[in-house]
Amino acid sequence: MAGTLVIAELEGGKSRSTTFSAIAFAKQVGGSFAILAIGPGAANAAKDLAGFGAAKVIAVDDPAVKDYVVERFAPTVAKIVKDGGFDTVAVTASSFGKDLAPRLAAKLGAGYAPDINAVTVDGGKRLYRRPTYAGNALSWLEIATPIQIVSVRQTEFPAATASGGASPVETGAYAGPDAAASQVEFVKVEVGKSERPDLGEARVVVSGGRSLKEQFKQVLEPLADALGAAVGASRAACDAGYAAPELQVGQTGRTVAPQLYVAVGISGAIQHIAGMKGSKVIVAINKDPDAPIFQISDYGLVQDLFVAVPELVKELKAQS
Numbered sequence: 001m002a003g004t005l006v007i008a009e010l011e012g013g014k015s016r017s018t019t020f021s022a023i024a025f026a027k028q029v030g031g032s033f034a035i036l037a038i039g040p041g042a043a044n045a046a047k048d049l050a051g052f053g054a055a056k057v058i059a060v061d062d063p064a065v066k067d068y069v070v071e072r073f074a075p076t077v078a079k080i081v082k083d084g085g086f087d088t089v090a091v092t093a094s095s096f097g098k099d100l101a102p103r104l105a106a107k108l109g110a111g112y113a114p115d116i117n118a119v120t121v122d123g124g125k126r127l128y129r130r131p132t133y134a135g136n137a138l139s140w141l142e143i144a145t146p147i148q149i150v151s152v153r154q155t156e157f158p159a160a161t162a163s164g165g166a167s168p169v170e171t172g173a174y175a176g177p178d179a180a181a182s183q184v185e186f187v188k189v190e191v192g193k194s195e196r197p198d199l200g201e202a203r204v205v206v207s208g209g210r211s212l213k214e215q216f217k218q219v220l221e222p223l224a225d226a227l228g229a230a231v232g233a234s235r236a237a238c239d240a241g242y243a244a245p246e247l248q249v250g251q252t253g254r255t256v257a258p259q260l261y262v263a264v265g266i267s268g269a270i271q272h273i274a275g276m277k278g279s280k281v282i283v284a285i286n287k288d289p290d291a292p293i294f295q296i297s298d299y300g301l302v303q304d305l306f307v308a309v310p311e312l313v314k315e316l317k318a319q320s
């Protein structure tokens with residue numbers, strides 16, 4: 001069957017919300033689509049995924065795919081794509097999708113459109129739009145190979161919701177590992193526990209820069225609490241160890257597009273802006289009136305953050 005195969009991202013036997021953005025892409029391009037759930041709890045996740053209008057859901061659960069190792073996942077996904085005659089494979093551009101998609105493209109001899117933020121059909125040609133030069137330019141790509149691999153930005157493809165119905169669920173087989181798998185050992189996954197919303201899904205993000213130093217959490221978290229926000233950080237803050245690496249926003253970190261983005265003591269380097277300029281309202285607090293962040297801000301406050309942020313928290317608390 002020609003059509004799109006969406007690769008679900010699983011966690012604890014359930015689909016992560018990233019999966020629903022890839023489904024939204026499949027629905028937007030139209031035609032038939034199927035969903036592949038691969039990993040522990042795939043059969044369980046497949047039951048939930050059966051409500052999204054897919055032609056079928058394929059579940060692969062095998063001890064060999066208990067832990068995510070691309071050298072073990074990719075051959076199975078590639079075989080399912082070939083056997084099923086799919087012409088498009090869609091993942092969301094999360095760490096999982098960004099890891100799996102290029103290897104899949106290489107195995108299938110397929111063109112790859114990474115990190116797309118729009119798709120359109122122009123005169124029968126499907127075109128993918130993606131940011132280039134750290135988001136300073138947008139390019140349109142056309143893929144010439146029979147199979148196309150696409151990773152979609154979660155922020156630009158709002159999550160599809162279950163539309164009811166019950167797609168048939170098939171069991172798929174594990175196709176064996178790549179030769180390179182013998183060189184790779186899965187050690188462990190460390191998941192940072194947080195009560196806060198996920199960075200990629202939060203309506204409000206409060207991000208801090210290197211200037212917060214060791215007081216990163218102490219200053220930023222009360223503001224994030226008062227706004228019900230996720231916490232983000234610049235790369236300089238992460239590299240210096242003031243913030244956890246998974247909080248990094250930017251070209252080499254997460255891409256976010258919340259309703260409100262508050263940049264505290266962040267200079268506004270292009271690599272940072274590449275990850276947050278899609279935010280609906282941007283507020284910047286910086287003591288340097290010439291900081292580049294002010295050029296893209298809707299509201300700017302030129303003040304020492306160690307004075308401004310506690311005052312803002314006090315005011316927000318007084319109003320709640």
Ligand SMILES: Cc1cc2nc3c(=O)[nH]c(=O)nc-3n(C[C@H](O)[C@H](O)[C@H](O)COP(=O)(O)OP(=O)(O)OC[C@H]3O[C@@H](n4cnc5c(N)ncnc54)[C@H](O)[C@@H]3O)c2cc1C
Pocket residue numbers: 208209210211233234235236237248249250251252253264265266267268269270271272275285286287288291303304305306
């Ligand atoms: C290939 C590549 C990829 C990169 N990817 C990323 C990325 O994904 N994300 C990212 O963020 N960066 C990325 N960078 C790094 C980027 O170029 C910047 O170095 C980084 O974003 C700077 O972080 P910063 O704004 O926290 O620090 P700085 O540039 O040091 O800026 C600190 C800011 O805080 C202000 N400030 C200082 N003290 C106070 C105070 N008391 N009150 C108020 N304001 C104050 C200063 O005026 C300044 O504007 C990348 C760089 C490269 C080369």
